Amino acid sequence: xxxLVESGGGLVQPGGSLRLSCAASGFTFSSYAMSWxxxxxxxxxxxxxxISGSGGSTYYADSVKGRFTISRDNSKNTLYLQMNxxxxxxxxxxxxxKGVAVAxxxxxxxxxxxxxxxxxxxx
Amino acid sequence: SYVLTQPPSVSVAPGKTARITCGxxxxxxxxxxxxxxxxxxxxxxxxxxxxxxxxxxxxxxxGSNSGNTATLTISRVEAGDxxxxxxxxxxxxxxxxxxxxxxxxxxxx
Numbered sequence: 001x002x003x004l005v006e007s008g009g010g011l012v013q014p015g016g017s018l019r020l021s022c023a024a025s026g027f028t029f030s031s032y033a034m035s036w037x038x039x040x041x042x043x044x045x046x047x048x049x050x051i052s053g054s055g056g057s058t059y060y061a062d063s064v065k066g067r068f069t070i071s072r073d074n075s076k077n078t079l080y081l082q083m084n085x086x087x088x089x090x091x092x093x094x095x096x097x098k099g100v101a102v103a104x105x106x107x108x109x110x111x112x113x114x115x116x117x118x119x120x121x122x123x
Numbered sequence: 124s125y126v127l128t129q130p131p132s133v134s135v136a137p138g139k140t141a142r143i144t145c146g147x148x149x150x151x152x153x154x155x156x157x158x159x160x161x162x163x164x165x166x167x168x169x170x171x172x173x174x175x176x177x178x179x180x181x182x183x184x185x186g187s188n189s190g191n192t193a194t195l196t197i198s199r200v201e202a203g204d205x206x207x208x209x210x211x212x213x214x215x216x217x218x219x220x221x222x223x224x225x226x227x228x229x230x231x232x
Contacts, residue, residue: 035221037166045158045166045209047221061219062124095165107172108213108221109156113165 002026002112004096009117016086020117022079022096030054030074033099035110036081038092038119046092049081050099050108064090086121093118125214127224134230141197143227145210148191153212155193157186160226161206169208170195197229205231 008020022034036048049070050059058070069082079096094117097110128146135141145155157170168177170186173193183198197204210224 037223044207044226045160045223047211047219047223050221059218059220065219097166100171103154103172105220106213106215107154109154109168109171109211110158110166111168111171111177113167115165 002098004098004112004114006094006096006114006117009094009119011120011122012086013123014087014121016121017082017084018086018119020081020083020094020096020119022081022114024077024079024096024098027098029072029077033101033108034070034072034079035097035099036070036079037095037097037110037113038090039095039116040089040092043092048094051079052101083119086119088121091119091121124217124219125212125222127210127212127222129208129210129224129227131225132228132230134232135197135200136232137202138199141200141204141229143195143197143208143229145193145195145224146191147193147212150191150193150212151189153188153214155186155188156211157195158209158211159204159206160209166209200229200231202231205229 003025005023035050051070067085071080096114098112101108158166160166173188174186214220
């Protein structure tokens with residue numbers, strides 16, 4: 001069974017840092033792109049970042065570029081999101097999602113999602 | 124950047140057909156994917172590549188995409204279909220390429 005389990009969320013002060021992790025199992029992790037998607041309270045889905053299977057290609061939303069870094073350790077089947085200079089508007093549930101780009105990045109979608117981890121940025 | 128526009132809400136009676144639209148400039152040239160999210164739960168993929176269904180998704184869910192509008196159609200709507208629905212595309216012309224629509228709340232009357 002394909003499974004994604006996020007961890008690392010919590011309460012952090014504005015300007016602080018946090019690292020999220022996503023442990024993957026049930027599939028060949030290195031063969032798949034991965035994404036982070038967040039959802040602020042009462043709001044819609046917002047894509048945050050994506051990374052290719054090898055880690056050689058990364059993409060970011062404008063709202064987090066320069067502050068967040070996506071990475072992966074294929075030997076540990078784990079995806080990461082390093083979040084620096086956190087702001088109140090980064091408060092959200094952060095989902096890890098397995099990506100599918102077998103037909104090319106233009107056809108990218110996310111077929112399995114974790115349950116999410118909550119990040120709260122507040123003083 | 125590319126914008127996807129969805130109606131905030133759609134209401135339908137049980138047993139009827141619900142249609143949720145996703146508008147975007149020449150969206151028919153892109154591959155559209157749809158997600159269902161029930162309260163307190165993670166999103167679930169219900170349609171990919173405009174009209175393909177993942178295993179486990181009922182045949183009542185179908186999709187189409189042409190011109191400036193993609194549509195998710197849910198036939199014979201059930202109470203359990205009440206959820207938020209999001210469309211998503213990849214915008215190759217952008218360096219922040221994954222785009223979600225704003226979401227549509229489907230209410231089953």
